[in-house]
Amino acid sequence: MRGIVYYYSSTGNTKLAVNYLKKHILNAEIDLCDIANEKIVIPDDYDIVGFASFAEYLGPPTLMKNFIESLSMQNGKPAFVLNTFGGFTGQTQTEFAKQVEARGFRVVVGHSLKMPMNYPPMKRKGKHSENAPTTKDMSNFNDYIGRIGKSISQIEKGEELKSIFGAFSLKKLVPSMSRDKVKKDFGIQQIDKEKCINCGNCARVCGYNAIEMSPSPVVDHNKCNGCWACYNQCPKQAIHARSFKGEHQYKGPSKELIDRMS
Numbered sequence: 001m002r003g004i005v006y007y008y009s010s011t012g013n014t015k016l017a018v019n020y021l022k023k024h025i026l027n028a029e030i031d032l033c034d035i036a037n038e039k040i041v042i043p044d045d046y047d048i049v050g051f052a053s054f055a056e057y058l059g060p061p062t063l064m065k066n067f068i069e070s071l072s073m074q075n076g077k078p079a080f081v082l083n084t085f086g087g088f089t090g091q092t093q094t095e096f097a098k099q100v101e102a103r104g105f106r107v108v109v110g111h112s113l114k115m116p117m118n119y120p121p122m123k124r125k126g127k128h129s130e131n132a133p134t135t136k137d138m139s140n141f142n143d144y145i146g147r148i149g150k151s152i153s154q155i156e157k158g159e160e161l162k163s164i165f166g167a168f169s170l171k172k173l174v175p176s177m178s179r180d181k182v183k184k185d186f187g188i189q190q191i192d193k194e195k196c197i198n199c200g201n202c203a204r205v206c207g208y209n210a211i212e213m214s215p216s217p218v219v220d221h222n223k224c225n226g227c228w229a230c231y232n233q234c235p236k237q238a239i240h241a242r243s244f245k246g247e248h249q250y251k252g253p254s255k256e257l258i259d260r261m262s
């Protein structure tokens with residue numbers, strides 16, 4: 001049996017989670033595809049398809065939504081969803097599953113895993129979620145991975161798999177935040193030319209191709225989605241948002257967390 005997980009990770013938490021998942025699903029060979037940075041492999045040759053990303057303003061990120069919509073229409077191919085989050089996931093998982101089901105997949109398992117917070121405004125408020133995932137979070141994550149394994153065994157036996165989200169399809173969702181509001185909160189980010197070393201990291205990590213090096217970074221604010229990836233990953237704290245001058249960055253999972261989830 002073969003599976004593929006399409007994932008989008010802005011600062012490495014979701015990437016760490018899908019690598020853990022790949023390692024612990026023992027009854028299928030799982031490929032990983034980073035949709036922001038790698039060539040897209042189509043899902044046709046896979047028996048089960050995973051989608052993994054993070055909660056962004058109470059919903060799945062725009063980049064993942066656009067990716068799902070770009071896939072060809074499926075005819076009930078089994079799928080699973082995973083989202084990481086730093087504080088309150090809202091209806092991210094359900095909304096994520098609905099987007100995947102709208103492309104004709106059948107979502108059989110879903111999970112939300114708490115990881116460290118990478119959103120600077122929440123970090124400034126002291127909401128770091130530094131200890132996440134806790135032992136209990138990991139135990140729930142392992143149960144979820146076990147349920148994916150069970151679904152794979154059922155596919156092998158030719159058993160019919162049920163969508164776990166059908167019952168929710170008419171439920172009113174907590175809406176994700178509007179992009180206009182988000183961008184208003186983020187402000188029009190500025191590059192501090194005194195600090196910037198023109199390393200190009202911000203342009204590399206921007207999943208929306210909103211930054212061009214020319215030779216210094218130039219931001220196209222119409223393309224910017226307000227995801228804070230450039231802000232978080234600038235090595236010189238040279239990217240400044242409305243009231244944030246490079247502080248409260250999240251540069252990715254700590255060594256302790258990487259060891260714990262390896």
Ligand SMILES: Cc1cc2nc3c(=O)[nH]c(=O)nc-3n(C[C@H](O)[C@H](O)[C@H](O)COP(=O)(O)O)c2cc1C
Pocket residue numbers: 008009010011012013014015053054055056057058059084085086087088089090115116117118119120226227228229
């Ligand atoms: C722009 C932005 C919006 C976020 N919105 C939420 C949210 O609505 N709820 C939440 O619990 N965490 C939110 N977070 C935190 C991330 O979901 C969380 O830290 C996640 O694990 C990051 O994953 P990554 O390292 O794979 O990008 C947000 C982070 C960013 C940068």
Ligand code: SF4
Pocket residue numbers: 191195196197198199200201202203217233234235236237238239
């Ligand atoms: S990541 Fe920071 S230092 Fe590097 S080019 Fe961008 S703004 Fe300049």
Ligand code: SF4
Pocket residue numbers: 202205206207208209210211219223224225226227228229230231
């Ligand atoms: S320019 Fe906008 S979309 Fe690109 S990484 Fe920065 S905040 Fe995200």
